Amino acid sequence: MIELEDVSHSYGGGELLSGISLKLEPGSFHFLTGPSGAGKSTLLKLCYAELTPSRGRVRLFGAELGGMDRDAVARTRRRIGVVHQDCQFLDHLPLSENISLPLLAAGRDVAAEAGNLKELMAWVGLEAQAGSLPPQLSGGERQRAALARAVIMAPDVILADEPTGNVDWEMSLRILQLLIELNRMGKAILVATHDLNLIRAAKAHVAARVLRIKGRQLLLAGADL
């Protein structure tokens, strides 16, 4: 569904990522690790077209990113659920409206999907916070809200950038549980994290592949993980 072929990226200086190839198949589960600043977020951004590669090809659902116009990019993003590292909420809107924002942006009737929204809020355990503004939430609540927003369009791929950053171990496991549930529904999952314990915990439940960014390259991590 998402395919990177010999992709390189630089933010203007030297290359941050070089000759990266990656293919996300339906139902797959990937972890992406690497030290801070290695380019994990950058790689995810390449996957949902927030960034365009300086070299190589990105194919999203069979379409070449280079050949897409802005509207096509927008429509493609609706098919990819993203949990951003910094959540990316609109601070002036209550949580429920933030979570249903992709529906609104896609021109769907938000009122008609109120039932789904409620169910989703319950799934991530945020029914009580529906009316709160994002800045009033705890880190874990925001991470779960971000996950809820990522899945509201029922995407086939979910990219999560440090979905357990800033939360305690118990909450990390809860979020991981949600991601595993989504994977069992057949969705492709890619989680960027530097939390190796989280990866080990996941491996007990799913057949996850672990990728590591090292020296600008993407490597398959060893069996120690």
Place this chain on the structure above:
Amino acid sequence: MRRLPALGDAFAGDPGADRIVPPSGFTARLTQFTAAAMAFLAVFALALSLAAGRLADHWGEALARTATVRISAPEGQMATQTDAVLAVLATTPGIAGARLIPEDEQRALLAPWFGPDLPVESLPLPRLVEITETAEGMDAEALRLRLSGEAPGAVLDDHTRWRRPLVEAAGRLRLLGWLSIGLIGATMAAMIALSANAALAANARVIEVLRLVGARDTFIARAFVRRFTRRALEGAAIGTAAGMVAVAVLPGDGAGPGVLTGLGFRGLDWLLPLALPLIAAGVAFGATRLTAMRVLKGIT
């Protein structure tokens, strides 16, 4: 035609989509004020244009009237000079027709002053030739020159001629009025484009988030377009109403075509300024949309 439904959208309102851009009380007030002030000015420019137009038409009609040639000559030369005048007039460009006023008609003209028994034949009365001009008009100076050569007793009397510069001035004034309306519209477009630009810059984060969740440019633009269109409509409606009241209470004689006393709307003219708020809304719509689409191109 694709714009029309979108323009309709701007008024329909969509509370959900409206809320995605945080409200901005102060700039909203400024946009409204700008639209109100511009509409107020446009009402006056419109009134000026219409008044100048009426004036030009009124004076223009007067110009279409006939001129006359008066021939006063000694008894013996009257017939020859009259013939000479008619011959000159027949070959003068710009003259559609020349008619020698018969003596009995002349007598009828004079009767109210001298009574019906006036012996016209025995009086040294001038003969009158009535001229009808063509649409292009004639060159009065050239005709005078020719007449003085062919018939020294003939005098061209085109007493309406002095009005021509006035008609031209009135026409120019009407043009200036319309030009002012155009400039007012362009100024409003520029001001709204500027404040839309500022609003887009202030909401860069909101726009970024919307793009990330899959919003198309038109969707994002609409949130801004809707706002500015509505503000311009409201402001212009207030300004237009104020302008119309101001024009209505202008002192005037109600009938005369003068520039000062005739400034105002007559009859159905009163419906014209009612279009100003709609035009303002259209201008705001176009200006905001163009600005938004241009700014959005720079965001991934």
